[in-house]
Amino acid sequence: MDRSSRINFNGPPISGVRSSAYCIPTATPEADGTLAWTSTTLVLVEADADGKTGIGFSYADTATAKLINDSLAEAVAGCDALAVGYCRQAMIARIRNLGRPGICSMAISAVDNALWDLKAKLLDLPLVSLLGQVRTRVPVYGSGGFTCYSVEALQEQLADWTGSGITRVKMKVGSEPGHDVSRVAAARDAIGLNNELFVDANGAYSRKQALAMAQAFADAGVSWFEEPVSSDDLEGLRLIRDSAPPGIDISAGEYGYDSFYFRRMLQAGAVDVLQADATRCAGITGFMQAAVLCQAFNLPLSSHCAPSIHVHPCCAAQPLRHLEYFYDHVRIEKMLFDGALEPVNGELIPDLSRPGLGLEFKHADAVRYAV
Numbered sequence: 001m002d003r004s005s006r007i008n009f010n011g012p013p014i015s016g017v018r019s020s021a022y023c024i025p026t027a028t029p030e031a032d033g034t035l036a037w038t039s040t041t042l043v044l045v046e047a048d049a050d051g052k053t054g055i056g057f058s059y060a061d062t063a064t065a066k067l068i069n070d071s072l073a074e075a076v077a078g079c080d081a082l083a084v085g086y087c088r089q090a091m092i093a094r095i096r097n098l099g100r101p102g103i104c105s106m107a108i109s110a111v112d113n114a115l116w117d118l119k120a121k122l123l124d125l126p127l128v129s130l131l132g133q134v135r136t137r138v139p140v141y142g143s144g145g146f147t148c149y150s151v152e153a154l155q156e157q158l159a160d161w162t163g164s165g166i167t168r169v170k171m172k173v174g175s176e177p178g179h180d181v182s183r184v185a186a187a188r189d190a191i192g193l194n195n196e197l198f199v200d201a202n203g204a205y206s207r208k209q210a211l212a213m214a215q216a217f218a219d220a221g222v223s224w225f226e227e228p229v230s231s232d233d234l235e236g237l238r239l240i241r242d243s244a245p246p247g248i249d250i251s252a253g254e255y256g257y258d259s260f261y262f263r264r265m266l267q268a269g270a271v272d273v274l275q276a277d278a279t280r281c282a283g284i285t286g287f288m289q290a291a292v293l294c295q296a297f298n299l300p301l302s303s304h305c306a307p308s309i310h311v312h313p314c315c316a317a318q319p320l321r322h323l324e325y326f327y328d329h330v331r332i333e334k335m336l337f338d339g340a341l342e343p344v345n346g347e348l349i350p351d352l353s354r355p356g357l358g359l360e361f362k363h364a365d366a367v368r369y370a371v
Helices: 062-076 083-092 103-124 128-132 151-163 177-191 207-219 234-244 261-267 283-297 305-314 327-336 365-367
Strands: 016-031 036-049 052-059 138-143 168-172 196-200 222-226 249-252 273-276 301-303 320-326
Touching: 016 062, 016 103, 016 327, 016 365, 036 062, 036 083, 036 103, 036 207, 036 249, 062 083, 062 103, 083 103, 083 168, 083 273, 083 365, 103 128, 103 327, 128 283, 128 305, 138 151, 138 305, 151 168, 151 177, 168 222, 177 207, 207 222, 207 234, 207 261, 234 249, 234 261, 261 273, 261 283, 273 283, 283 301, 283 305, 305 320, 305 327, 320 327, 327 365
Parallel strands: 138 168, 138 320, 168 196, 196 222, 222 249, 249 273, 273 301, 301 320
Antiparallel strands: 016 036, 036 052
8 A cells, every 4th residue: 555545634744753672681580381581572663653652562572673663664654644444454454464463463563552652742632532442441360470480489479469468360281191180289278269360371281181171260250261272272161161060260372363263253252251462463453353252252351461551441341341451561661661450349440530641652662672
């Protein structure tokens, strides 16, 4: 799409888009059922129009920032800043020969998020008002409990969350299946019987392992079993969902990069709760599309990670259950953004006094992490 063919709707043109990447070491090593890491990369996008700057981000490889700067920025430059959907289609057209999943979709996500923030700032509205608010706050669950933690560290983290009023907590399982049941039992001891306990295997188990674990976890009062098998194994997820004891929900979807992925998962009857991540699924636009699909299939939606991006869209999504308050991202967002929210009685409440996402990036604090 060349610039001469771009439609001017009714808003100011986008005068510039730029991306930068920041690599932040983790506080301690982190690991789940299939991966270990010691740093997290945040890819930031800043989009300008009419003296305002919108910000968005994704947690992605530095190649994401290069794709944005080399290609996507040019695709949306000069477009109407209020026409977020038009800009999104321009970006999707631009990456046609590169492949939609993965880095391309995360790059589109970061730009789409920045454009929604920019549009709301241009209209001087909190983003949730622009999207169509349906609730004033969103329940969260504390998420961490990494497999590399000692039992004592696991118990301390989960108990800190429940002690602060967060009544749902999630731990990682799957890297050492022989220890998972005892670790889950220790987590239950730490949080008591009145709080919900979730587990996330990140696709580490085989089908038969997952079936056995579902029963053992249910005996410990686990109510959420995330990615018991690979999220690509829709038949396996459906098998676990159909066979799991009552009271334990099967969830997946964090690796969804477009609405076609979510539709296939829902059509397969693979999950009780769909997860979507606005830093991966082509942005807030894609997240709201996932919410519509959930509504059509009469299933709830839960957001994955990046809580500062998800607060506003979660308060505008009809079929929402909760938001993931992920330890690593919470730490980074508090470090690098003014306006990152703290839960109140286990819920996040968007700040309606601030336009857009309510965030401002701390460039001076971030520069030491710049890639």
